[in-house]
Amino acid sequence: MGSFQSSRSEHVLTAIERLVPDTDTSGIETSASGPVAEFDKQALIAKMFGDYDLAREVAGLFLSYVSELVAAVRNALQHKNPVQLASAAQALKSSVANLGAEKLLRVVRELETMGQTQNLSGAEEAFQRLESGIKTVCGVLTSVSGKLQSWKILISDDDPVSLRMLQATLMKWGHDPIVTPDGKSALRILSSADPPRLAILDWMMPGLQGVEVCRELRKRIKSDYIYVILLTGREKTDDIIEGLDAGADDYMLKPFQPNELRIRIREGFRTLDRLAGAHAAASEQDDIPSDLLGREGILVSLKKELLQSIQNRTPLSAMMIQLDSYAALRDDFGQLIADLAGKEVASIVQSYVKPNDAFGRYDSDKLLLVLPGYQESQVLELARKVQSRLESAVVSADDTMLPVTACLGITWGFPSSLVHVEHVISITEKAIKQAQGGGRNNLVLLRMDSHTYGVNRHEAEPSPAPSRLDKELIVASRSGDLKRVKGLINSGARLDGSDNKGNTALMEAAFFKYPEVVQLLVDEGADVTRHNNAGDSALIEAIRAGHADVAQILLSRYSAADLKEDLPSLYRALVEASAYGKADVVKLVKRHLADHGCIPLKKKGDANP
Structure with missing residues (x-):
């Protein structure tokens, strides 16, 4: 049985273990009364093992979906349907338990018990307490997420019935639809200042067709990305590929179909958030510098600068800064002191950041600084300034002044086309380890051109452009056409060919729940551990969509080491699945992790979390 050694892995595994509490309500107090206690923001962040980006993501997800969960409970009570009440309360329970809102969880369990025992006496009063608690929790979550996930979305269709249905559906979900009946109007709005960031375009429209609008949009707009969904009656593979x-x-x-539309829009939001490089903290948060990018944001910036450097043949440097003895500070003096030390290091580094640089938090104890266009001597000069400032940095703990130091791992050079983001990160982490070998507050620089670039399993050598057969295989897998998939494989289509988002045939079949196609692709040798541009594998896609049967096929090909590398993404997908009431897939993954010795196997009669 495998076991994971890193403390971060242990934190993630502990969080996964607590997802989806058992439905057994024995021992749960069901006579609670009075208002639900205020939910604590710091408790949520702590439950997300200090990952503020994840806390923001979970908060935003809950806010976007909680109204439907509560509406299901209300509907069950209105129809006096105890079976429906138990089911609706169980779905809501998973979401609330993930947040760690214990008082609210008690009320939800109370309603679930009423449904299970078919005793609805006092249910209306309990529902009032539920609404009060939800309101309180949502207020706190809004301060974490920064804002409710309400978006301006352009919809363009010359069919008034289709247009009205789209508009009504989006408004029901809390979005702000901007309506236009033709392609020219759509292009004008999307090319204006502050355009909608997501557009749903009908293919066949007067003036400009949807596909022509999309083509013009990609030519004109190079800065803020606009996510485009084409709505079409054309089912031919050639049309879809076009x-x-x-x-x-x-x-x-x-x-x-509304449910499918919701999934597509949610994926669009996720892509836009990733491209925007969401900040690690809202401006009101006082424990993290407000201009600090989150992990995904800084990696997106690194990728952008890397491509620019390769194209323009200019130098690029990346500097990893790791706080010395972060774990010891946390264990000996508490999380607050460790966070204060991290904030002090971040503030020192940030004082040297220029407008064209990018600075963000790579991990709980690591910062990443991207320096485009710097000469090697300039990078070393900046690093030594940071090093000098750190020599006098301190934080106060119980009237004791604790020194704050960090090691710097740096890479610099003129990257070639073979260099990827993972290679740059790998070099900086290697430099960090060498620096730590020399003691506290040390630095090491490794040149890119002297480093042997290894092939990362998630980002190997640049893949050749997808062929026509590759694209047809992806489309056929997405539509679940098993016969067509077999024929394309026999004709030479590459199993791991990918589209412009990095999605393979296996990822599409997994997300849209075609287990027979998934099984065929896996049996033919498709790489189950491959990741798309968003960093998601076919397994992550299946879990997020709640497809337990597909996830089971994919999990059978995963080793403990594979799961270890995917833990953060795995947890996010499980949180999302449980938030949408997909308890089966969460329990399946937990059983698989238990079988591999990663989390304790829960025995019958064990207490609920």
Whole structure:
């Protein structure tokens, strides 16, 4: 049985273990009364093992979906349906338990018990307490997420019935739809200042067709990305490929299904958030510098600067800064002191950041600084200034002044086309280890051109452009056409060919729940550990969509080491699945982790978390 040694892995595994509490309510106090206690923001961040980015993501997800969960409970009570009440309360329970809102969880369990015992006496009063508690929790979560996930979305369709249905659906979900009946108007709005960041375009429209709007959009707009979903009645593979080649991010067949539309829009939001490089903290948060990028944000910045450096043949440097003895500070003096030490290091480094540089938090104890266009001597000069400032840095703990130091791992050079983001990170981490070998507050610089670039399993050598057969295989897998998939494989389509978002045939079949296609692709040798541009594997896609049968096929090909590398993404997907009431897939993954010795195997009769 495998076991994970790193403390971060242990934190993630502990969090996964606590997902989806058992439905047994024995021992739960069900006579609670009075208002639900205020939910604590810091408790949420602590439950997300100090990952503020994850806390923001979970908060935003809960806020976007909680109204539907509560509506399901309300509907069950209105119809006096105890079975429906138990089911609705169980779905809500998973979400509330993930947040760590214990008082609110008690009320939800109370309603669940009423449904299970078919005793609805006092249910209305309990529901009032539920609404009060939800309101309180949502207020706190809004301060964490920064804002509710309400977006301006452009919808363009010359069919007034289809247009009205789209508009009503988006408004029901809390979005702000901007309506236009033709392609020219759509292009004008999308090319204006402050345009909607997501657009749903009908293919066939007067003036400009949707695919033409998309093509023009990609030519004109180079800065803020606009996510485009094509809505079409065309089912031919050639048409779908034409739309994607024109720059569309996704497509849907008419007539649209609301649940499918929600999934596509949610994926669009996730992509836009990732491209924007969400900040690690809202401006009101006082424990993290407000201009500090989160992990995904700084990696996106690194990738952008890396591509620019390769294209323009200019130098690039990346500097990893790791706080010395972070774990010891946390264990001996508490999380607050460790965070204060991290803030002090971040503030020192940030004082040297220039407008064209990018600075962000790579991990709980690591910062990453991207320096485009710097000469090697300039990088070393900056590093030594940071090092000098750190020599006098301190934090106060119980009237004791504790020194704050950090090691710097740096890489610099003129990257070639073979260099990827993972290679740059690997070099900086190697430099960090060498620096730590020399003691506290040390620095080491390794040149890119002297480093042997290893092949990372998630980001190997640049893949060749997808062939026509590759694209057809992806489309056929997405539609679940098993016969067509077999024929394309026999004709030479590459199993791991990918589209413009890095999605492979296996990822598409997994997300849209075609277990027979998934099984075929896996049996033929498709790489289950491959990741798309968003860093998601087919397993992550299946879990997020709640497809337990597909996840089971993929998990059978995963080793403990594979799961270890995917833990943060795995946890995010499990949180999302449980938030949407997909308890089966969460329990499946937990059983698999238990079978591999990663989390304790829960025995019958064990207490609920």
